[in-house]
Amino acid sequence: MSGKLYLKNQIPAIFVNIMGMLALVLFLFANGNQFQTVLFIFIVWFIILTTYLSVVYYVRKRYLNQLLDMTEQLEERYLIPEIMTIPKKADEQVFYQIMKMAEKSMLEKIGAIQNERKEYKEYIEQWIHEVKTPITAIKLLCENNRSPFAREILAELEHINQYTEQTLYYARSEHTEKDYSVRETNLCDVVHSAVADNKYLLRQSNMTITIDDIENRVYTDDKWVRFILNQIIGNAIKYRIEQPVLHFSAIKTNDRVVLSVIDNGIGIPKSDLPRIFEKGFTGRNGRIGKNSTGMGLYLCKRLCDKLGIGLTAHSENKGTTIALSFQMNDFVIRVQG
Known part of the structure; x- marks a missing residue:
């Protein structure tokens, strides 16, 4: 609270006191009191007024600063009335009631929005599960009627499946703790499963796949890691060059x-690297006819943060390396050692 503003607000009270002092001085002089007596009474009145204004300013400033500190520490600042002490002054109680009414209105609005989001999320998840049925049916029909045309359809179906999976995982990414199951996972199995998910796209793009002897086991959710690898593989296919190679x-x-x-694709411009995990960021390559949504790597980063997996990207001129770093605690290291 500003001292200058406080004094400005106290001008009416100060003016009344000054008028009272002048009236008292005139009254005392009219009754024959000596100058020293009048001056003494005037000084005492002035000291009492100054002390009162100073004490009130100090007490109010301390209270309001505490209130501001509490408000800054709150994540939901509209809940400040819940931690405030009920004021004693009549005008302050009016403002307190107004804040309580505003808080109630805000909570009702938030509750309504949360219900709408929940219903929308449930609808999206239900729709995705339902649309997967015809996708699976078309895939079976194509696999039972092998032809170059059928292989083209299967590759496009993998595209569709990637987009539906992306939508589903985006809908669930806000509350991953309700959907993941952390257990011992063989990374080699997850890599091979992700490659199998994209086999028609990889074949269509003439991508050469090389996989080292990966014998590492980590504690994570294999389904979510598989989704992350699918997004990375999809980017490698999208931004490939002639004779593309993908190495694990x-x-x-x-x-x-x-x-x-690791891929040998067109790479990521150095200026884009710091922003590739931002939501909706497509970068220079994504704006050149690649139909990029800017959601794939954003989702990967978001899910990795939820699962405690480190995610980094490195690229120099050509080729890109995406690294997933799985934390091993002391217990796991001793067991696997």
Whole structure:
């Protein structure tokens, strides 16, 4: 609270006191009181007024600063009335009631929005599960009637499946703790499953796949890691060059297992690298006819943060390396050692 503003607000009270002082001085002089007596009474009145204004300013400033500090520490600042002490002054109680009414209105609005989001999320998840049925049916029909045309359809179906999976995982990414199951996972199995998910797209793009002997086991959710690898593989296919190559390898350090996915594609411009995990960021390559949504790597980063997996990207002129870093705690290291 500003002292200058406080004094400005107290001008009416100060003016009344000054008028009272002048009236008292005139009254005392009219009754024959000596100058020293009048001056003494005037000074005492002035000291009492100044002391009162100073004490009130100090007490109010301290209270309001505490209130501001409490408000800044709150994540939902509209809940400030819940931690405030009920004021004693009549005008302050009016403002307190107004804040309580505003808080109630805000909570009702938030509750309504949360219900709408929940219903929309449930609808999206239900729709995705339902649309997967015809996708699976078309896939079976194509696999039972092998032809170059059928293989083209199967590759496009993998595209469709990637987009539906992306939508589903985006809908669930806000509350991953309700959908993931952390257990011992063989990274080699997850890599092979992700490659199998994209086999027709990889074949269509003439991608050469090389996989090192990955014998590492980590504690994570294999389904979510498989989705992350699918997004990375999809990007490698989208931004490929002639004679594309995709390589998977893993190394183990003291407390981490790092799974690297390396391609020889067009790479990522240096200026774009710091922003590739931002929501909706497509970068220079994505704006050149690649139909990029800017959601794939954003979702990968979001899910990795939820699962405690480190995610980094490295690119120099050509080729890109995406690294997934799995934390190994002391217990896991001792068991696997």
